[in-house]
Amino acid sequence: xxxxxxxxxxxxxxxxxxxxxxxxxxxxxxxxxxxxxxxxxxxxxxxxxxxxxxxxxxxxxxxxxxxxxxxxxxxxxxxxxxxxxxxxxxxxxxxxxx
Numbered sequence: 001x002x003x004x005x006x007x008x009x010x011x012x013x014x015x016x017x018x019x020x021x022x023x024x025x026x027x028x029x030x031x032x033x034x035x036x037x038x039x040x041x042x043x044x045x046x047x048x049x050x051x052x053x054x055x056x057x058x059x060x061x062x063x064x065x066x067x068x069x070x071x072x073x074x075x076x077x078x079x080x081x082x083x084x085x086x087x088x089x090x091x092x093x094x095x096x097x098x
């Protein structure tokens with residue numbers, strides 16, 4: 001059930017997005033810890049960190065669009081595009097070295 005708030009947003013949708021952001025942030029931190037300890041897996045883990053960070057930023061952008069904060073949503077969408085490009089470049093370099 002959705003609860004309508006004063007700012008015309010759905011509280012349950014925002015809570016779900018916040019939980020997903022928290023989970024993906026934890027995944028990003030765990031992947032970063034794996035990079036520190038597994039040096040031979042850096043080539044595959046670095047692009048994965050970029051992708052998980054892009055997912056976190058895209059969820060944040062969606063949340064900002066929901067709460068009618070368009071400017072922050074557009075800026076975060078730009079960061080998502082940059083992170084996806086970095087991930088693609090890292091995967092391309094990694095695939096050449098394998």
